[in-house]
Amino acid sequence: MIGRLASLQEKLDLNAHTKSRRVVVTGYGMITPIGKDSGETFGNARNSVSGIDFISSFETEGLPCRIGGQVSDSWLGGFQAKRLQGIEKCSSRGLKLMIAATSEAAEMARLDSIENRAMIGVSLGYHGENPSVEDLVRLYRYAGGESWDINGLTRDGVYSFFNFFRRKPDVACSILSILFHCRGANFTVVSACAAGTQAIGEALGAIRAGKADVMIAGGCESNLNFMGFVGFVLIRALVEKYSSPDKASRPFDRKRNGFVMSEGAGTLVLESLEHAVARNAPIFAEVLGYGSSADAFRITDMHPKGDGAVFAMQQAIADAGLSASDIEYINAHGTSTIQNDQIETLAIKRVLGERAKQVPVSSNKSMTGHTIAAGGAIEAGLTIMGMNGSIVLPTINYEFADPKCDLDYVPNQARQLEHGISLSNSFGFGGQNACLCLGKFRK
């Protein structure tokens, strides 16, 4: 063990010399169906609490899936009045979730104390707000004929400026930069379910390249509205068979049959090590490596052998200067779809080889559901908390073994386990894959 640690430290030291800047995490925040902040989310996840219930935010009668992971409106209430004010109308629900998560992370990182705001950037994974049913009705009135009545459509009170801009993903990123006084690099990543992880990976690159000292990075999404939800219903991606809502999200279980749509947001504050040390900021973890890839196989299907997932994990490990034998935990994408969980299992086996069954792999989505662009950021935060607390979060609802999913999924109960090097996977619709290699902070 001592020999292995020495070897690991040597690799990390070597990598630190080859990278221009080490990047650490000085704050994190989240809002999820199981918690209004990171502490509550982690505590509930540790206790195997599911956040999935019948949807109350819109009428679901007649739909084959009627459940989701909702964030309580009461967790957003007071905050809206205080911070959003004049720009609230431009702010989608996804952005409001992100503001909540970012407020927690910014406070933890003491971002307000940084004077040079030009070197603080924002990297956000987000896809904008869906049109509402009312939008469709307006579009029918003003665009249902042979030509568009643009004057009628844009007249005040009919179809406003704000409807269009809640739809536009980069508006959210811009509003975040205003609210948190960030005048540095600002970009929006739109790679579906991989977007949150990619946003963190791109932020890592911006700091390494010296384009920022600090980056607010993460993702948010809210598809729990009729139009957002029904899109996934119609392509039959959502779970349709479940005995009760809390049993519906069951990654790697033989009876899994689709994912549960959820909403949420997650934020990490990334910072160059020297900047963090100079201002005496708290350091919770180090982002050791990042990898991305494209399946380049088929828009609607993953590569059957998981080539893209394998490559993204290998790239992240290599970027960290480590080898597969150093990985101690994997926070899986684990969506609870038949295809993803089987192929991700195969991919992990290809990356870890003979050690695959010895390394714990778990899916936070068993408790939170799938928060799309937010997923990678929330899971990165939970991974960091798990490393610091020596806790591996469980995969709940694991009851029936699937012979094609035969790893250690940390079934149903959290596990006490010292671990310092983790991977966090996200695989996006269309075949974009992303993986972060996160490490407990070592000086």
Add this chain to the structure above:
Amino acid sequence: MKAGLKPPSYPPADRVAITGLGAVCSLGNSVPEIIQGFLSGNSGAGEITGFDAGGFGCPAAQVKNLPAFKTDVPPQLAITMGKHLSLLMASVDEALRGASIDPGTFSPGDRGFFAGMGMVDYHVEDLLPAVLKSLNRDGDIDYDKFFLQGYREIYPLWPLGMLNNVAFCQASIHFGLHGENGVFCPHGDAGVRAVFEAACVLKEGRAKMALAGGVSEEISPLGLARARIKGLIGPPSETSAPAPFLGEAGAMLVLEPFSTAVERGASILGQIAGFGFTCEKSEDGRFASRQAISSAIRAALSDAGLTPGGIDLVMLGSFDKNELEAVHEVFDADVSPPVIVATAGAVGETYAAGPVLNAAMALAIPGDAELPPNFLLPARSTGSAGFKIGRVLVNGISCEGGCGSMILEGANAG
């Protein structure tokens, strides 16, 4: 190329070469066609075709007669991906061919791909049948009917029309691009970001080649309405003054580590010199602030180890006065300020494609060319003798405040 400049300060090991260019826009379906149209002083603006845009009363610079690409995409899905896919495929194809890269040149995992993708929109025709199915006798929607039955008329794959990465992933499939990747959206800064990320993965050795570029929005009713509401394009003008207009484009660069490009005997068309990024909205909320734009330019100059005097040509990324004022703020003190070109007057506001299209054009303009006076600011003749484009500054700016500036060195740089 201005005389007496120091060589760039960045180390040779970090140099990223540009070995291929691809672009389509209203001026042409390839880089040579675009250059020919641009140098002739042409504008691609014209009457909007494809849908009845009479209610908008504005022109646009649409791409027409794009080459068809055979893919295995089901026809309805191809419609959902829309023109995004065609614009992207055409520019990637030209860039790869220009760089003499075929499927065997690099292993699939060594091929990176980064793009800024302009806004994509759901297709109204995918959704309206659900409303029509749910109308009552008075022509108003019956919500009970809609929620119980009408919604089933929605085209199942309509959400894909709202995902900017779908066309990107299809291009990855078609061209076998399996390596590091990223998709950003939707304005000019996203195009610059794509080039920056590609350069980073090459410098870090995480890919041996990377495509980087951008694609505009498709000219569509929703896009025009959004631009109108935002003030990017005006209402029908009663004056003859030129008004901003939207354009369609795709543009792509092939980037390689300098050493790789030399080793395989690739033609080096230019190299990346520096980047700068900032974000701040202007007070009226319509664009980036002048301060943010000038800060991004200065950061790019610093990154490249240059002073303002080192830039020969500035390619503006927008129609907005804040950008022009920021450029003047940075460069006017120089004894020999750069030539300033506003290509948007020729190709329109092309969002994420804009800065990469400008980069491709700057690198492809022949060394002895006379730039078209109608697109110079102030309008003037550069003269055909002695003007060599060495170092070029290209801006990509978002009306939400994001600014990206990049500096490229052309083959004429010393």
